[in-house]
Amino acid sequence: MKLKLALPKGWLQGSTSELLDRIGFGLDDYHEKSRSYRPLSEKYPDLFTKVFHEKDIAIQVALGNYDLGICGLDWVDELLSKYPSDAVLKIKNLGYGSGNVYVAASKFSNITIDDLKAGSDIVRITTEYPNLAEAYALKQRFRRFMVLPVLGAAEVYPPENAELAIIAETSKDELYARGLVPLDAIGITNAFLIANRDSMEKLDLSGVLGPLLKENIAEIKLARPSKKAAATTWGLLAKGTVRLALPDGHQQKHTIRLLERAGIEMNGYLQGEPDCRPEIGIDGTVVKVIRPQDMPLQVANANFDLAITGRDWLLDHLYKFPSSPVEELLDLGYGKVRILLVVHNDVPVNSLVDLKETMKSGKLAKIRVASEYINIADKYARDNHLAPYRIVPTWGASESFLPEDADLLIENAETGATLAKNNLKIIDTLMESTACVIGNKNTAAGKDKIAQVLDILKRGF
Amino acid sequence: MKIPRCKGTRDLLPADMALFRHIERIFMDSCIKWGYKEVRTPTLEYLHLFTSAGTLTPEMLGRVYSFLDWDGWSGERVVLRPDGTIPIARLYGECLSEGSLAKLCYIENLFAFEGTGQESRERWECGAELIGDTGINGDVELIMLALEVLKKLCVSGVEVRLSHAGLIRGLLDEVGSSELLQKLIDGKKDAVNELKGVNKELAKKLSLIFGVTGKGKGYLDNLRAIFPNLSAAFDDLVKVTELLDGAGCNYKLHLASGLGFEYYTGTVFQLYCREAKLGGGGRYDELIPLVGDGPTPASGFALYVGHIMDLMEPAEIVDISAGKILIKPASDDVDVLKRFYELSTRLRDIGYVVEIELCSQDEAGYDWIISGGKEFDVIEKSGDKEYEGLSVDEVLQRLEAAR
Structure with missing residues (x-):
């Protein structure tokens, strides 16, 4: 029977491939930029390897689909904090990918965890780690809290749309550089070798485990995928201001084309990595850049009045929350x-x-x-x-x-x-x-103002 | 493919349900006779009802079934009710706080994850809550009511274990570490050992107070001498024990039994029978203010239906029906069936359990068999007697006489 090893894609991919090379795994197509999902090992023909997103690796090993896995300890903790299980064994800190999972607030909000514990207001937490966030909120005994899971850019939400963001970062300095203040640290992100307990007890994994355990790597700090700097806030918004969410990632280039055709001037969005809060040349409108997948939930929660996302993500949201106030306002036609x-x-x-x-x-x-x-x-x-x-x-x-x-x-x-x-x-x-503009039926921004922004966007067709 | 029941849950079969309903009836009957009124809270509640400090511990909150509702886009979660008392406190504040005293009872299911497989993840509790300024007398009334229910259910050898939350909190105030304090409040076994490393003197005192049990004023006076600053809590306990002594109640002072719940503020009691925990309760004067209403003292208890069922035999339930009758119509003719339907309705009215044979049924277990078409043939199974050609009135006459 083949032993099964789950390997990470993304930011740990380069160092993991280097480690495996060093101990002579001879994987045919696994390196920093590779996109193959099933690299083969020259040295271990009986080893089946598959490449996953880190978050999936802990789950796959816990389920017993994979005997061994390499991923950040943060994702193991994220799984185990909600589903305590002895199925996953943490075998070895592999020495790279070091960093912490921080509980952070905006430098502009000037709050402490004790303030939040003492207050009776709802504590909003945005994070890619919803299980860790819930466990943290319960441990801190926040009287009332909301965990708003996001697929990325959690750092963008405080202070306007969340009191806290729980995010991974290599150091406190990195957090400060993004306009955030660390209030607590609740885990580490180091790459770990993990194993399924059943596999450890019943299978001979020594051929693969041995070399991995022998090799020692000096702690390496890797640069995490870039995050946005929140050097400013929206500040106090005038009544009726339209809060618009624009997408990052693949949808950004399509959106840039739309904005350019519509003749909308922007500062901090049209070239390269977008700013967290770029400026837009539409009066009475402010912008934040977030993941399109997260937009329907954010619009539903009245954190934004308008957002440019895909109809697929809108429907995924509406299937979960059929009475959500989010609706499609304009089909943009592109990105089919x-x-x-x-x-x-x-x-x-x-x-x-x-x-x-x-x-x-x-x-x-x-x-x-x-x-x-x-x-x-x-x-x-x-x-x-x-x-x-x-x-x-x-x-x-x-x-x-x-x-x-x-x-x-x-x-x-x-x-x-x-x-x-x-x-x-x-x-x-x-x-x-296709891409579309979504809005909240109960928006605080005036209907006329929303219509005006939509008319300007329509010029881009 | 047979689909099994969900892991960690329990089916209640007819014999179980007979026991269950018996317990319910006895409990409800007793409560009503003590002046309590039944209420029922929803199965779904907001998670934040239970996250407010001082309601449920993080350890217990870590095992609730919580999820986002269909309109839960705000990220606020709802839970399957994990506790009976907290929703009653909410209900009181929301709907009943006008009156000076509320005596409420309920029979509800509670949900909490359980991984050992020894308990069900869905538990049923019979609970009573006394909301208002009743003082110690209220606590004693609740203990007496709980004991009366168990007595009526023929559960013998029940022991009341008494403790006091004020006493426990007073002792634990000196612990310092909030994490260790939480472990102690949760009743974690290794917590006192852990405390030894931090505060040896306090650990020694806690071992003494949590490890030794006793009875009566003498025992309490001994403890009072060791912990003179906790006099108010000892005063409460002295009064409770005097009242229980007066009522001839079997109790034991067992201070460790008050660990495990966070909302109690005064007397805490647990009911045990041969090491099976049948229920418990206590005073929770700060709970109603915590869930949003003004200062309102209260106390309550709950009996654990599953644990009580485990102690009982089905034979302990007395069948109150007049007897069981199987009716066997000779044909499917509409007129024949109409006559049998009329007969069976009138027999039910006089207290019989009447079944009309729908397919071939075993006659064992029935006291009477009635068959026929235009007229009725009656077999009395106990005396092996047979009566033929009876009219509806004649059948009724005979069975009424036999009740």
Whole structure:
């Protein structure tokens, strides 16, 4: 039987590949920039390796899908703080990726944890670590709190949209540089070798474990993926000000094109890494740059009046919260993707009907549906009676889950070329999605003002 | 494919439900006769009802079933009710705080994660809460009521373990470390050992007070001599024990039994039978202000239905029906069935359990078998007697006489 090792993609990828090279794993395609999901080892032909987002590795090892894994300890703690389990063993600090998970506030808010504990106001916490955040809030005995999970850019939210952000950073100085003040540290981010307890007890892992345990790496500080500096705040906003959220990441270039065509002047968004709060040439409008996936929740919570996101993320939000006040105000038409149901090419199923028949015949007893769109996937499986099913949330690199770690994938694609390259086939199209402007039905900004901003954006069509 | 029940939960089968309903009936009957009125709170509550300092400990909050509701985009979570008393405190503040005294009782299910497999993740409790300025007499009334319920349920050998939250807090005030204090309040086994490393003298005193049990004023006076600054709590306990002595109640002073809950402020009591914990309660004068209402003293208790059921046998339930009858219509003819429906309704009215045979049924377990078409044939199983060709009135006459 092959031993299974889960490896990280992203910021730990380069150092992990260096470590594995040093002990002679001879992985054929795993280095800082590689995009292969299943690198093969020359030295250990019986070793099966797969590349995941770090957050998935702790989960995969806990489930027993992988015997060993390498990921930041922060993601192990994030899992175990909500689901205490002895299934994951922390074997060794590998010496790179050092840093802390900080509880931080904006330098402009001038608050302490004791202030928050003593107060009766709701404490809003934005974070990529919702389980750690909840455990922290309970431990601190905040009387009332809200954890607002985000997929990134948590540092952008305080002070206007959150009292606290729980974020990973290499040092306090980095936090200060981003306009944040560390109030507490609740974990470390160092790369760790972890193992599944059952595998440790029952399998001989020594061939792989031995070299990994022998090799010592001096502690290396890696630069974390860049975060935005919050040098300013919105300050006191005049009544009726429109708060607009613009996307970072892949959607940024499309949005820049729209803004340029509409003749909207901007400072701090149109070139390179965007500012946290770029300036926009529309009177009475302020801007923050956040992840498009996080926008519907933020608009629902009245942190923003308008946001440019994708309809896919809006629907994912509405499927979870059907009475949410968020609505689509303007279809921007660009960034078209299809949301698809996908299986591995080896699965003898070519349509949803085939899939249902195969399930009925008992050949596919339990369906695991991997997706970044947790709520769209859940609704699709529920509406199509694919029971019993289990949703496997993913945080990127979703294609890699098929066929070993999931049976179905619900994923977006522009052309489908990436899916085909990963030996996957499309068996159903759930919907088409384009970029759109969303708003809150109960917005505090005036309807006329919202209409005015939308009219200006329409010039970009 | 058989779908099993959810992990950590329990099905209640007919024999279990008979016990369950029996406990419910006895509890509710007793409460009503003591002047309590039944209420029911929702299964879903806001998490922040329970996160307010002084309600549930972080350890207990770490095991609640919490989730975002369908309209929970704000990030505020709701929980499946993990505790019975706190929602009652909320209900009182929201709906009933006008009156001077509220005597409330409830039968509700509570939810908390349980990983050992020894307990269900859904527990049922019969609870009573006495809200108002009742003083020690209220605490004693609750103990008496709980004991009366257990007595009526024929649970013998019940021991009341008494403690006092003020006493525990007074002792733990000296601990210093908030983390260790929390462990002690949670009743963690190794906490006193851990304290030895920090404050040996205090650890020694705590071992003494938590490790030794006793009874009566003499024992309390001994403890008072060791902890002279906690006189008020000892005064409470002396009065409670005097009242319990007067009522002939079997109790023991067991101060460690007050650990584990955070909202208690005064007398705390636990009810045990052969080391099975059947329930407990106490005074919680600061809880209602914490969940939003003005200063209102209160105390209450809950009995754990599952633990009580484990001690009882189904035979302990007295069947109050007049007897069981199986009715076997000779045909599906509408007129025949109408006559049988009429007969069965009238038999139920006079106290019989009447079943109409829907498919072939085993006749064992029935006291009477009634068959026929236009007329009725009656078999009395206990005396092996048979009566043929009876009218509806004749059947009723005969069975009424046999009740």
